[in-house]
Amino acid sequence: MIEVKGLKKSFDDEHILKGIDFVFETGKTNLIIGQSGSGKSVLMKSMLGLFTPDEGTIEYDGKAYSSFNDEQKRELRQEMGMLFQGGALFDSMTVQENVMFPLRMFTKKKKRELKDRVDEVLERVNLSDSGNKYPAEISGGMQKRVAIARAIVNRPKYLFCDEPNSGLDPRTATVIDNLIHELTVEYDITTVVITHDMNSVLEIGENIAFLKDGVLAWKGDKSKVFKTDDKTVTDFVYSSDLFKKVRDAQQQGL
Amino acid sequence: MLKGVFGRMTKRSVLKELIFKEIDVVIIGSLGIVSFLSFFIGAVVALQTALNLNNPLIPKSLIAFAARQSIILEFAPTFISIIMAGKVGSFITSSIGSMRVTEQIDALEVMGINSLNYLVFPKIIAMLTYPFLIAISMFLGIMGAYTAAVMGGFVPADVFLQGLQEEFDPYHLFYAFFKTFIFAFILATVPSYHGYYMKGGSLEVGQASTTSFVWTSVVIIITNYIVTQLLLS
Numbered sequence: 001m002i003e004v005k006g007l008k009k010s011f012d013d014e015h016i017l018k019g020i021d022f023v024f025e026t027g028k029t030n031l032i033i034g035q036s037g038s039g040k041s042v043l044m045k046s047m048l049g050l051f052t053p054d055e056g057t058i059e060y061d062g063k064a065y066s067s068f069n070d071e072q073k074r075e076l077r078q079e080m081g082m083l084f085q086g087g088a089l090f091d092s093m094t095v096q097e098n099v100m101f102p103l104r105m106f107t108k109k110k111k112r113e114l115k116d117r118v119d120e121v122l123e124r125v126n127l128s129d130s131g132n133k134y135p136a137e138i139s140g141g142m143q144k145r146v147a148i149a150r151a152i153v154n155r156p157k158y159l160f161c162d163e164p165n166s167g168l169d170p171r172t173a174t175v176i177d178n179l180i181h182e183l184t185v186e187y188d189i190t191t192v193v194i195t196h197d198m199n200s201v202l203e204i205g206e207n208i209a210f211l212k213d214g215v216l217a218w219k220g221d222k223s224k225v226f227k228t229d230d231k232t233v234t235d236f237v238y239s240s241d242l243f244k245k246v247r248d249a250q251q252q253g254l
Numbered sequence: 255m256l257k258g259v260f261g262r263m264t265k266r267s268v269l270k271e272l273i274f275k276e277i278d279v280v281i282i283g284s285l286g287i288v289s290f291l292s293f294f295i296g297a298v299v300a301l302q303t304a305l306n307l308n309n310p311l312i313p314k315s316l317i318a319f320a321a322r323q324s325i326i327l328e329f330a331p332t333f334i335s336i337i338m339a340g341k342v343g344s345f346i347t348s349s350i351g352s353m354r355v356t357e358q359i360d361a362l363e364v365m366g367i368n369s370l371n372y373l374v375f376p377k378i379i380a381m382l383t384y385p386f387l388i389a390i391s392m393f394l395g396i397m398g399a400y401t402a403a404v405m406g407g408f409v410p411a412d413v414f415l416q417g418l419q420e421e422f423d424p425y426h427l428f429y430a431f432f433k434t435f436i437f438a439f440i441l442a443t444v445p446s447y448h449g450y451y452m453k454g455g456s457l458e459v460g461q462a463s464t465t466s467f468v469w470t471s472v473v474i475i476i477t478n479y480i481v482t483q484l485l486l487s
Contacts, residue, residue, distance in 0.1 A: 048364055074262075077366030088357035102365055105265055160364075 001026045002047060002158065002190055007056035009042055016042045018214040019056065026190045029181050029204040033195060034211035035236060040194045043211070044160055047192065048080065049073060060158070078106050081151030081189075083161040083180075087143040089135040095122070095146050096131035102154045121149045125179060141172035145179065152183055159184065161193040165200055177203040198237060201225060210236070255447055258370030259378065269376060276380035280342050281387055287341065288334055292325075292391040295333070296398030299324050304408035314409040315417025321399035322418050323426075330391040331430045332478050335437040338384075339470035343445035346377060347466035350449025351459040359450070370450065377442040384438035385431050392430075433481045437474055444470045 002024040009017040016039045024030040024047075032040045045051045047058055049065060058065045060076060068076060082088075089098050099118045103109065109117075122128050125145040135143055144164060151159055161180060165173035181204040184191040195201065201208065205222035210233055218225075218233045225237060263269065303320045350373055353359050362369040396418065404411045448466035452458055 050360070050363065074366045077364060080364060082361065082364040084357045084361060086356055088361040090358055090361075091352075091356070104268060105365065105367060 001061055002192070003059040003062075004043070004047070005057050005059070007043065007046060007058065008054045009039075009046060009051060010054055016214050017046070017053075020209075020211070020214075020216050022209045022216055022219065024190050024192050025207050027185060027188045028206040029184050029191045029193055030207040030209070031193050031195055031201060031205045032209050032211060033201060033236070034217075036196075038211040039214040040211055041162065044162060044192060044194055048082065048160060049077060078102075078154065079157040081154065081156035081159045083144070083147045083151050083159070083164050085163045085166050087135070087140075087147040089143055089146055089150070091135050093134075094131065095127065095133050095135070095138065098135070098146055099149045099153050102150065106154060117153060118149075121153045124152075124183075125149045140167050141169075141176065144168065144172075144176050148176070148179060148183070152187065155187060157189055159189050159191040161191065163194055163196065165195065165197045170199065173197065173199065174203060180204065201237075212236075255370060255374075255450065256443070258368060259374045259443075261371055262368040264367065264372045264375070268372075272372070272376035273379045276376045277383055279345075280377070280380050281383050284338060284341060284387060285390070287337070288387055288391050289394050291337060292330065292334070292394040293398035293401075295329055296321060296325055296395030297402035298398075299329070299395075300399035300403040300408075301406065304403055304406070313413075313417075315413050315420060317403050317409050318399065318414040318417030319420050321403070322396060322422075325395035325399070326392055326426055326430050330388050330395055331434045331437065332474065334388060334391050335434075335441065335474050336471050338441055339445075339474060340467050343441060343466050343470045344463040346442070346445035347449040347452075347463045348459050350374075350446055351452045351462045352456075354450065354452055355455055355459060373450065374443065374446040377446060378439065381438035381442040382435075384441070385434045388431070388434045429481075429485045432485065433478060436477055436481065440470060440473050440477065444473055 004020050004022050004024075007017050007020040008015070020039075020043060032043060034040050042051060046053050065073070065076070089095075090101065093101065096115075096118055099121055100114050103114045103117060107114070118131070119128070122131055125148055127142060127145055127149065130138055130142060130146075135146065138146070148164075159180070164176050164180060168176065177200050180191060180193065183189070193200070193204070202222055205225060208218075208220055208222070208225055209216055210218040210225075212232050218228065218230050220228065225233065228234065264272075300317055300321045303317045304314075307314070307316060350359075353373070359369045359373070362372055400411075400414055403409045404414050409417075445466040448462045448469065449459075452462040454461075
């Protein structure tokens with residue numbers, strides 16, 4: 001569980017986060033949604049320890065990040081997995097080497113054991129046959145799956161995903177969403193996903209934080225997000241023509 | 255940046271692998287161009303000296319002497335380092351810059367890896383072997399001078415070899431290799447700095463490579479002047 005309390009962050013004189021309180025629950029896919037510039041990425045980067053908050057605390061399973069020394073912070077980072085928007089795979093390494101990288105860096109296992117674990121994870125993301133390929137030789141969706149495999153290979157406690165569906169076709173996007181959700185349940189981890197994609201909200205939105213102008217404007221789950229009367233949320237949710245038409249059709253009883 | 259580079263160390267076995275990889279790419283990968291340039295520049299230095307040596311009172315052994323001095327003191331350590339700023343420096347800046355643009359450096363940081371140490375430290379260590387490249391450059395430069403001067407019929411072989419040994423001061427070799435070590439450090443760090451701290455996209459990676467080449471060359475030239483002033487004057 002990650003608990004954010006009164007989180008504030010500014011850059012120069014611009015206040016990006018204006019006091020966020022939210023609990024990201026374990027075993028659930030926690031979504032951060034909101035328009036561009038609402039502070040989603042800053043919130044995630046603060047949770048990753050890449051930004052130091054101006055005010056407020058971030059607690060990982062009850063322990064405040066600010067109370068950690070450098071060694072504890074490093075250990076915590078080893079318990080985190082991150083899926084970057086573009087995958088951020090090391091392009092000079094093969095798929096297998098990419099997935100093995102965190103294991104090589106932080107474990108003292110023998111090569112055979114490392115390979116077994118990598119094979120297991122690649123099989124889990126349905127990429128058993130692509131181990132010897134380079135990232136440039138596989139599709140965008142496959143790259144995302146490799147990035148997920150790399151993020152979970154060390155059995156992290158926290159998984160962060162920055163717009164995992166960007167640049168993917170709807171079918172592949174659904175595959176990625178479902179994979180993230182399945183792994184969250186299977187490994188019982190705290191997963192935090194930034195997304196703009198309302199299909200993702202429908203698929204995996206178990207605990208949603210809606211940010212607007214650096215403030216937590218709404219929270220709930222996928223069953224409530226399409227039913228709320230909160231105008232700030234409905235403006236965002238129904239900014240998509242497709243969802244607007246579905247809502248109108250429902251209202252007309254079609 | 256240097257605090258980060260020499261800060262928390264990457265796992266030793268991984269580091270060892272990275273260092274050998276860097277030696278392969280940066281040093282071994284430059285052997286061809288350095289050998290080619292050294293041989294022909296050495297030849298041209300000897301040729302120019304021979305063609306401008308019209309006074310019969312000046313001994314022909316001066317051709318070898320002039321070639322040796324210019325190759326050991328300046329051409330091999332300094333000129334080759336400028337070439338390396340273009341070849342290796344640009345490569346370092348663009349490879350690290352591309353990693354920055356594609357969030358690969360962020361990925362390292364999120365994993366709890368000291369990205370500066372992981373990316374730059376192996377390059378610095380690999381560049382410790384740079385003096386071997388310069389030694390090869392010196393040897394081939396003199397071979398080029400010998401070939402042009404002797405085969406070209408400007409000077410007999412024995413006179414050339416005599417001139418090569420004339421007033422040889424081993425301190426000049428110390429000076430040349432001392433500054434080579436400093437240039438090696440500059441070649442590893444200045445381009446890394448430009449790549450690591452670049453902002454923007456693919457276009458900016460290209461711009462950073464160009465800026466890196468300019469700054470690396472400027473720092474090498476100024477350092478060369480300071481070291482020469484300190485050690486030779």
